[in-house]
Structure formats: structure tokens, C-alpha cells
Amino acid sequence: MRPLIATIDLAALRHNYAVAHRCAPGRQAFAVVKANAYGHGLREVVAALDDADGFAVCCLEEAQAVREVNASGRLMLLEGCFEAVEYQQAAALNLDVAVHSPAQAQALLSAALSQPLNIWLKLDSGMHRLGFSPAALREWHARLAATANVAELNLLGHFACADERGHELNEQQVEQFLGLLDLEFDQRSLANSAALLTIPAAHMDWQRPGIMLYGATPFAELSARDLGLRPVMSLTAKVIALREVPAGESVGYGASWVAQRPSLIGTVSCGYADGYPRHAPPGTEVVVRGQRVPLAGRVSMDMLSIDLTDVAGAREGDAVELWGAQLPVDELAQRCGSIGYELLTKVTGRVPRRYVES
Numbered sequence: 001m002r003p004l005i006a007t008i009d010l011a012a013l014r015h016n017y018a019v020a021h022r023c024a025p026g027r028q029a030f031a032v033v034k035a036n037a038y039g040h041g042l043r044e045v046v047a048a049l050d051d052a053d054g055f056a057v058c059c060l061e062e063a064q065a066v067r068e069v070n071a072s073g074r075l076m077l078l079e080g081c082f083e084a085v086e087y088q089q090a091a092a093l094n095l096d097v098a099v100h101s102p103a104q105a106q107a108l109l110s111a112a113l114s115q116p117l118n119i120w121l122k123l124d125s126g127m128h129r130l131g132f133s134p135a136a137l138r139e140w141h142a143r144l145a146a147t148a149n150v151a152e153l154n155l156l157g158h159f160a161c162a163d164e165r166g167h168e169l170n171e172q173q174v175e176q177f178l179g180l181l182d183l184e185f186d187q188r189s190l191a192n193s194a195a196l197l198t199i200p201a202a203h204m205d206w207q208r209p210g211i212m213l214y215g216a217t218p219f220a221e222l223s224a225r226d227l228g229l230r231p232v233m234s235l236t237a238k239v240i241a242l243r244e245v246p247a248g249e250s251v252g253y254g255a256s257w258v259a260q261r262p263s264l265i266g267t268v269s270c271g272y273a274d275g276y277p278r279h280a281p282p283g284t285e286v287v288v289r290g291q292r293v294p295l296a297g298r299v300s301m302d303m304l305s306i307d308l309t310d311v312a313g314a315r316e317g318d319a320v321e322l323w324g325a326q327l328p329v330d331e332l333a334q335r336c337g338s339i340g341y342e343l344l345t346k347v348t349g350r351v352p353r354r355y356v357e358s
């Protein structure tokens with residue numbers, strides 16, 4: 001078997017969900033499990049978070065997968081239905097459904113449903129991606145409040161800059177949201193992980209933590225560790241070949257890395273087809289024998305090379321942590337001009353996931 005594995009710590013996941021809960025005591029939290037639970041495996045994550053107040057996903061297909069593991073918990077479609085027929089399926093699966101556009105609202109009014117749905121009217125409070133203007137939302141609130149297809153009528157909002165503390169848009173978005181609370185809503189939800197962690201005024205009835213559950217940070221300046229979060233995924237490979245490279249010789253595609261001294265080069269069983277960022281710049285590190293070592297040259301599809309010259313006792317078969325407990329995914333992401341979200345969701349299907357309880 002190829003030595004590359006993503007180890008998923010389900011105890012850490014549950015710890016992080018508990019942290020999310022503690023940030024907004026007495027409120028509820030949808031665990032956001034879209035995109036295969038940010039790459040961690042939807043079924044296993046949903047099963048591990050069996051006690052969660054609810055779950056949130058991007059689309060009906062993801063909701064169906066959640067329902068195979070969790071038959072009855074609250075489950076929100078964050079972008080609502082993409083086609084009118086999906087309302088019937090949403091009702092059959094007992095989903096909470098976002099409604100962000102006039103077309104969606106119209107289709108909801110016309111649908112013949114087996115049971116009414118919990119609806120989350122989405123406010124465009126300033127991100128300008130999805131949602132109604134405050135005036136349009138007031139109109140649709142009036143039109144949907146008294147219809148047979150609606151059970152709960154709820155309010156949903158989303159921040160554009162919650163990861164930047166003190167950004168002026170945060171306050172404006174909270175104010176837009178609060179400005180609608182004279183209307184009668186059953187439930188309200190505004191906060192993602194970043195807002196849950198740093199904008200108490202955004203804590204409504206339901207939070208929507210995603211990235212923090214997986215032990216990564218939404219912030220550039222605050223680490224997951226600072227936030228009391230535990231890393232959930234460790235991506236580990238092995239040194240599958242070892243060679244001495246004389247000074248002046250190059251390593252890898254493009255011969256971009258040239259040994260400045262007689263070097264010990266390890267070849268590692270992980271590449272960009274596994275989700276490791278191909279654009280990792282020179283100096284990007286991995287961990288071998290508890291020690292940080294730099295990449296040597298470009299990342300290949302199935303392999304990458306590392307400079308083991310300074311690692312005493314390095315040998316073939318050594319474990320290599322690409323990210324995880326010893327090297328936060330956020331740190332690698334930052335170096336590569338990306339974010340933890342992207343690296344985690346891009347771990348590809350050929351990387352086996354192993355589930356542990358630490």
C-alpha cells in the first residue's frame with residue numbers, strides 16, 4: 001500500500017464542536033459539513049458529531065448523504081434549492097432550506113410539498129453574493145409568513161470580513177441584520193466560525209461553525225492553537241527513497257533546486273494529485289523525526305523531495321508529516337498564499353482516511 005494517509009482525529013473534532021458551543025452559551029450550532037466535511041469524510045464526521053444541534057451543507061446531494069447517517073437532526077441547505085423539484089425532495093428529507101432569491105421564493109410558493117419546510121430567508125447584508133436587500137426581504141417575509149409551505153420562518157445572514165477583526169463592514173452587516181429584527185422570525189443565524197469566535201453581537205439563535213470544527217483558523221493573525229482548537233487531520237507520508245546529491249547537482253522537474261552542499265535528499269510519497277499545493281514556494285517545510293525540513297525543488301504529481309541533510313539518522317521509511325499536529329495546515333496554507341479551507345478540501349479521493357480517537 002502506498003504510504004500516504006490522512007488521519008482524522010474524531011475526539012479532536014468533538015472537542016472543537018464543544019469549543020464552538022462554549023463561545024455562544026445556551027445557543028445552538030449547525031456543524032457545517034459541506035464539501036465532504038471540509039475533506040474529512042462526511043459520513044464519519046456526521047456520525048462522530050451525533051449530538052450536534054444540526055448540520056449544514058451546500059446542496060441536496062450532500063444532504064442526502066448526511067441523512068444516510070443522521071435521520072432526524074436539523075439539516076440546512078445553505079444555498080437553498082437549485083431547481084424547483086428540489087423542494088419536494090427537501091421536504092421528504094425534512095431539511096431547513098435557505099431562500100436567497102425571488103425565483104427561489106416563487107418556486108417555494110408554487111411547490112406541492114408533503115410537509116411544510118423550515119425556511120431561512122437570506123439577507124444580503126453587504127457581501128453581495130446571495131440574498132435579498134432589506135426592503136425585498138421585508139416583502140418576502142410578508143408573502144411567506146402566511147403560506148402553507150412554510151413551517152418556521154427564519155432569518156439568515158453571512159459575513160464578508162469576519163476574519164478581519166475590526167473591519168468596518170462587520171459592524172455594518174450586524175446593523176443591517178439587527179435592522180430586520182422588528183419582523184417576526186422563529187430563529188436567526190448570522191455567525192460563521194470567525195464571527196462566533198470574535199463578534200458576540202452576531203451570536204443569534206444558531207451559529208454556523210465550519211473551519212473551526214476541523215481545528216483550523218479562519219484568521220491570518222490568530223492560530224488554531226490560540227483559539228483552543230485541536231487539529232483534526234494529519235497528512236502523513238513516508239520517505240520512499242533516499243540519495244546523496246553532490247553539490248551543484250539539481251533535484252526534480254525544471255532542475256530548479258540545486259544542492260549548495262553535498263545533500264541528503266528524501267523522496268516522499270505525496271504530490272499535488274493528493275492535494276499538496278504544487279505552488280509551495282522554496283523553503284516550505286515538512287516534519288521528519290520531529291524536525292522541520294525544507295522541500296527540495298518542485299512538487300511532482302505523486303511525489304515531492306525534501307532536504308534531509310540536517311536530520312541525524314534519517315532513513316528510508318521515515319514518516320513525513322505534510323501537515324497536522326506538528327505543522328498546522330494554516331501555516332502551510334499561508335506560505336502557499338492559500339487558506340486552510342482550501343488545502344483541507346483539496347485532499348483528493350485517492351488519499352485514504354483513517355479515523356482515530358486520540
Ligand SMILES: *Cc1c(COP(=O)(O)O)cnc(C)c1O
Pocket residue numbers: 032034078158191192193194208209210211212218
Ligand atoms: C461555509 C459556510 C459557513 C461556515 O464558514 P466557516 O468560515 O468555515 O466557519 C457558514 N455559513 C455559510 C453560509 C457558509 O457557506
